[in-house]
Amino acid sequence: MAKQPQSNGMNRRDFLRTGTAVATSAMLLPLTGTSVFGAFAGGNATVSIPAARLNNGVMMPLLGFGTNTLTGDVGERCVADAISVGYRLIDTAHVYGNEEAVGAGIKKSGIDRKELFVTSKLWVDDSGYEGTKKAFQTSIDKLGTDYLDLYLIHRPRGDVKGTWKAFEELYEAGKIKAIGVSNFEPDQLAELLSYAKIKPANNQIETHVFFQEHVNYASLKDREIQMQAWSPFAAGRNGIFSNPTLASIAKKHGKTIAQVCLRWHYQRGIVAIPRSSQKAHMIENLNIFDFELDAADLQTIAPLDLNRTQFPEWS
Numbered sequence: 442m443a444k445q446p447q448s449n450g451m452n453r454r455d456f457l458r459t460g461t462a463v464a465t466s467a468m469l470l471p472l473t474g475t476s477v478f479g480a481f482a483g484g485n486a487t488v489s490i491p492a493a494r495l496n497n498g499v500m501m502p503l504l505g506f507g508t509n510t511l512t513g514d515v516g517e518r519c520v521a522d523a524i525s526v527g528y529r530l531i532d533t534a535h536v537y538g539n540e541e542a543v544g545a546g547i548k549k550s551g552i553d554r555k556e557l558f559v560t561s562k563l564w565v566d567d568s569g570y571e572g573t574k575k576a577f578q579t580s581i582d583k584l585g586t587d588y589l590d591l592y593l594i595h596r597p598r599g600d601v602k603g604t605w606k607a608f609e610e611l612y613e614a615g616k617i618k619a620i621g622v623s624n625f626e627p628d629q630l631a632e633l634l635s636y637a638k639i640k641p642a643n644n645q646i647e648t649h650v651f652f653q654e655h656v657n658y659a660s661l662k663d664r665e666i667q668m669q670a671w672s673p674f675a676a677g678r679n680g681i682f683s684n685p686t687l688a689s690i691a692k693k694h695g696k697t698i699a700q701v702c703l704r705w706h707y708q709r710g711i712v713a714i715p716r717s718s719q720k721a722h723m724i725e726n727l728n729i730f731d732f733e734l735d736a737a738d739l740q741t742i743a744p745l746d747l748n749r750t751q752f753p754e755w756s
């Protein structure tokens with residue numbers, strides 16, 4: 442994301458939100474899709490992952506697996522484990538340096554490519570028409586696939602217009618099933634929409650209980666662009682896994698804090714992509730479709746919003 446001027450600790454996202462009533466998190470929103478994407482046996486229960494219908498008709502699992510920092514042999518093992526317990530959406534990016542490991546994990550899993558939903562992202566150094574075409578080919582070669590389900594502009598930097606033209610051509614050639622963006626603010630999306638022939642299907646942004654993203658949420662809903670949450674656990678920051686408010690809601694439902702967080706995303710219709718290096722956590726994180734946060738739970742979670750990034754080093 443382009444560096445924004447900071448004053449009094451307020452970044453542009455904070456500024457955008459100033460004066461905006463924070464109420465949407467208390468609403469139980471209808472889910473955007475009904476199809477089932479994959480199924481797994483977690484404990485004694487068999488759980489299916491519902492899917493969202495993107496604005497081009499492509500179905501996207503509402504819960505996926507994040508791979509940032511999972512590189513080399515660890516990355517390969519984690520991706521294979523994640524697929525074996527039921528994940529079908531795998532999120533990677535050129536800049537994670539793990540597309541080969543992710544590809545090896547997919548191969549190791551033995552699951553048919555067509556059953557998976559693979560996302561990668563174009564890094565800023567490769568922006569522009571030619572750079573994008575080359576970077577896309579490198580990504581799919583490393584992943585050992587001949588298409589991506591979703592390709593995202595990782596950050597709104599560089600020659601976004603040239604990049605989007607290349608994305609549209611790759612989409613029209615059937616090399617990418619859906620094209621989208623990541624870390625785009627509403628004004629940056631508006632600019633892209635002013636010249637796009639094909640509307641982005643998805644915007645992947647930082648979203649968790651400490652940064653609930655109400656402005657982006659409303660704007661993406663209006664534009665019929667699927668919202669996707671990166672760092673759905675704030676990568677463990679701000680004591681999320683020992684937060685007493687979340688702990689009391691978890692206790693009430695006989696669930697864990699991680700499951701409450703992921704259920705909260707799911708009930709907002711947001712695709713979450715939690716990362717874990719532990720198979721037990723991977724299974725736990727999938728096991729969120731057998732309970733429901735009620736209106737009181739959602740009202741209790743709403744004030745946890747600090748309305749700012751937990752990753753200021755990336756702003």
Ligand SMILES: NC(=O)c1ccc[n+]([C@@H]2O[C@H](COP(=O)([O-])OP(=O)(O)OC[C@H]3O[C@@H](n4cnc5c(N)ncnc54)[C@H](OP(=O)(O)O)[C@@H]3O)[C@@H](O)[C@H]2O)c1
Binds near residue numbers: 672725
């Ligand atoms: N587009 C972007 O700019 C962007 C930026 C950041 C991330 N992302 C994507 O979003 C994905 C997820 O975000 P993230 O990797 O930053 O972090 P995250 O998913 O918010 O949190 C990961 C952390 O949570 C722990 N964890 C997972 N399940 C747990 C459980 N059930 N109980 C307790 N701890 C648990 C993991 O530890 P264990 O390994 O011990 O389970 C790990 O330390 C990334 O991997 C990446 O794919 C995208």
